[in-house]
Amino acid sequence: MINEGLVASFVMLIIVVAEGLIALFLTRAGKASPKIRNIPGLEAIEEAVGRATEMGRPIAFTTGLGGIRDQYYYQTIAGLNILGYTSELAAKYGAKLIYYPYDPTIMPMAVDVMEQSYIRAGKSDEFNPENIEYLGGDQFPWAFGVLGRTYREKIAASIHMGPFWAESLILAESGFYSGAIQIAGTANYHQIHFFVVAADYALIGEELMAAGAYLSKDPTQIGSLWGADFSKITTVALILIGVILTAAGVTALNDFFAL
Amino acid sequence: MSLVIKRYIPLVITFLMGIIMVIATYFFAPGTPARDATALLTGSVDILVVMAGVIGLIVLIRHHSVNISKRGRFWKYSIFTIIGVILYLIIGLYGVATHPQHLMYASDLFAWVYNNIYVSMDMTIFSLLAFFIASAAYRAFRLRSLEASILLIVGALMLLGRAPVGGAIWEGLPTIATWLLNVPNTAGNRAITIGIAIGAILLAIRQLMGIERGYLGPEQQ
Amino acid sequence: MDWKTITQIDRRYLYIILFIFVSIPLLSPLNLPILVGEHAQAMYDTTETLSAGDIVVCSFDFGPATIPENRPQAKGFLFQARELGLRVVATAFWASGGPLGEDILRDVYGSDFPAIPEYGTDVVYLGYIPGNEVGMQTFGDDTWTAKGTDHYGTPMADIPLMQDTRAAEDLSLWCEITSGTPGEQQVIQFVQGRHGGPAALPLVVGSTAVSVPGMMPFYAAGQIVGILNGLSGAGEYESLLAGAYGYPTELLAPLDAQSVAHVIVILFIIAGNISYVLTRSSGGKEK
Structure with a gap:
């Protein structure tokens, strides 16, 4: 039996997973070819790397304050996917990318991701683990470590993808004043506006999670993004039905989803 | 290292762990031995995290020591970092050593x-x-477009409404700020949160199925 | 003044202007009136509904950076709890909250805390409980397992108040003073959601202002019943407590400074936009 209080959550999980898998398999079988809208923030990464290469200055990359043990790990993983893509571009163009991890548990994954990207670019001998610089796992010391390096290293492109808190604006403003092109994304609702206002390009919420699939251009992965649209339609339909039923005095659906 | 060890075994472990945690969350009641066993599994992450902390410390000291010895860029700052780390470590360990019965002394x-x-x-x-x-x-904050203008006006209303000066100027300002927080903000927040939750579930599915594996090690040998 | 060149002003001048104008009300307060908002009123009212002897949790989940916002919130809640005769189980799920919480308790219960007569019966400090959300969950499921002793090493079995505090079912209210994670969302998910929902365990939150917009869906759903929104929320709460219990006010000057800072930022925005419009109308490009 499903644990008490989690029935509604489990039902929604099954619906979202089923819709995602159906969309994924339909795409894989060639029965559908969903188009994905343009995400300017992700398209701009190549421009940012190109700019840094031309200027001969480094690219700074961070994945926020997430680790592997917290609730925000999915954002960190999404950030690492973008790190892999950016690092591959940097390797191809010969630009220096410095990654500043916050949580030490991310470091082995980051080393692997960056190594993989250099291998893909055919420049495995140029991979330097020293470009992954650990600054300590405490919010503001870390943020000011990145800030200081942004100024001193004259960073040309600043990319921040992952869970961010109060340091988001510190990072975005320091990037602006060092003259860097800035691309930032987070699913932390209360920080999105800082990136929208202060960065050149911002990824809002789920765009961050879609980044890996978007950048891979793999139809199967893009198919699962298409599945998210079905889930959203289902959710909106449930909300509308709930509103109508509640207005009519029927609270069954409301009670089912209540915690 | 063979491709099997480097690539496929991690994928199998990822899949199994993900499925076990989903089953444990929904089907194992709290307090049951099965749930406790999975709690042990998540608890083991703490050991990993502590070890990663030690590795982080070593990497930090190594990075800055190398920078000092090579007289690298901004090496003088590295001296401060190393002094700070070692000094505070000694002070902390001294406290624990003198009070062995109190681990967090x-x-x-x-x-x-x-x-x-x-x-x-x-x-x-x-x-x-x-x-x-x-x-x-x-x-x-520029009046560049309609959207930017809305952002600016709402921002200004919040700034005034959330400080005593807003009420001093006009008593309606705090009410407007509270309404903005309670209604449009809540609506937008819910929409974004629902989108994020669906996106996160599908990201997890792609990873558990091994379709999206950018976070794993090298594909080629 | 040439409005068109104002956008090129060195940002350090902005910083100096802000610094000077924020300092003035701190030295010489303007004493602007404080209007109590819905969220702070709800926090006060919810706490008032409790009866003497009810057990409440006060959790200090913040770090040094947000002391100006979180400290007065926690202090106000503890004061109200003491006045109402509530029994307080204070704790922290942030390591940095441990020493900060103890300091606030000393402020409210006297500098001798914990060497006070009511310690152990009306108030207890468990200190830092590790494990983040797992720690919170354990605290709610089986409090004694989450931590075997209080902050000062006394076993749970020797503390009278802890005899009545075994799980979340024994609590009448949870006050979460937070500036991040773990915070209110983890309490909702791992404690309140697992122990009868908001009806069984109401949650009130004192938070940094920046995080409050993210809490509003939980407030609308009734999972959070009262919120202190940053420094201004603390000020509103303080004025309520001052009216009811003669609580000493200390936030008037910081709130005046906040008011001035907000006005200065708005003036900066206006200046920037005048320059922007003029630059555009003359066909120029903004730097």
Whole structure:
């Protein structure tokens, strides 16, 4: 039996997973070819790397304050996917990318991701683990470590993808004043506006999670993004039905989803 | 290392762990042995995290030592980092060593450093945010488009409504700020949260199925 | 003044202007009136409905950076709890909250805390409980397992108040003073959601202002019943407590400084936009 209080959550999980898998398999079988809208923030990464290469200055990359043990790990993983893509571009163009991890548990994954990207670019001998610089796992010391390096290293492109808190604006403003092109994304609702206002390009919420699939251009992965649209339609339909039923005095659906 | 070890075994472990945690969350009641066993599994992550902390410390010291010995860029800053790390480590360990029965004992010296140096620096850095907000507002809040104008007007209303000066100017301003927070903000927040939740579930599915594996090691040997 | 060149002003001048104008009300307060908002009123009212002897949790989940916002919130809640005769189980799920919480308790219960007569019966400090959300969950499921002793090493079995505090079912209110994670969302998910929902365990939150917009869906759903929104929320709460219990006010000057800072930021925005419009109308490009 499903644990008490989690029935509604489990039902929604099954619906979202089923819709995602159906969309994924339909795409894989060639029965559908969903188009994905343009995400300017992700398209701009190549421009940012190109700019840094031309200027001969480094690219700074961070994945926020997430680790592997917290609730925000999915954002960190999404950030690492973008790190892999950016690092591959940097390797191809010969630009220096410095990654500043916050949580030490991310470091082995980051080393692997960056190594993989250099291998893909055919420049495995140029991979330097020293470009992954650990600054300590405490919010503001870390943020000011990145800030200081942004100024001193004259960073040309600043990319921040992952869970961010109060340091988001510190990072975005320091990037602006060092003259860097800035691309930032987070699913932390209360920080999105800082990136929208202060960065050149911002990824809002789920765009961050879609980044890996978007950048891979793999139809199967893009198919699962298409599945998210079905889930959203289902959710909106449930909300509308709930509103109508509640207005009519029927609270069954409301009670089912209540915690 | 063979491709099997480097690539497929991690994928199998990822899949199994993901499925076990989903089953445990929904089907194993709290307090049952099965749930406790999975709690042990998640608890083991703490061991990994502690070890990663040690590795982080070593990497930090190594990085800055190399920088000092090579007289690398800004090597003088590295000296401060190393002194800070080692000094505070010694102070912390001294407290624990003198009170072995109390694993998290903070000696007076440790507390003094924490309260008078760390707390002050942390508060200073956070309060600098006010200056960054001022300069960001100054340069970025522009009447460029309809959307930017709405952002600007709502931002200004919130700024005034959430401080006593708003009520002093006009009593309706705090009410407007509260309404903005309660209604449009809640609506937008829910929409974004639902989108994020669906996106996160599908990201997890892609990873558990091994379709999206950018976070794993090298594909080629 | 040439409005068109104002956008090129060195940002350090902005910082100096802000610094000077924020300092003035701190030295010489303007004493602007404080209007109590819905969220702070709800926090006060919810706490008032409790009866003497009810057990409440006060959790200090913040770090040094947000002391100016979180400290007065926690202090106000503890004061109200003491006045109402509530029994307080204070704790922290942030390591940095441990020493900060103890300091606030000393402020409210006297500098001798924990060497006070009511310690152990009306108030207890468990200190830092590790494990983040797992720690919170354990605290709610089986409090004694989450931590075997209080902050000062006394076993749970020797503390009278802890005899009545075994799980979340024994609590009448959870006050979460937070500036991040773990915070209110983890309490909702791992404690309140697992122990009868908001009806069984109401949650009130004192938070940094920046995080409050993210809490509003939980407030609308009733999972959070009262919120202190940053410094201004603390000020509103303080004025309520001052009216009811003669609580000493200390936030008037900081709130005046906040008011001035907000006005200065708005003036900066206006200046920037005048320059922007003029630059555009003359066909120029903004730097």
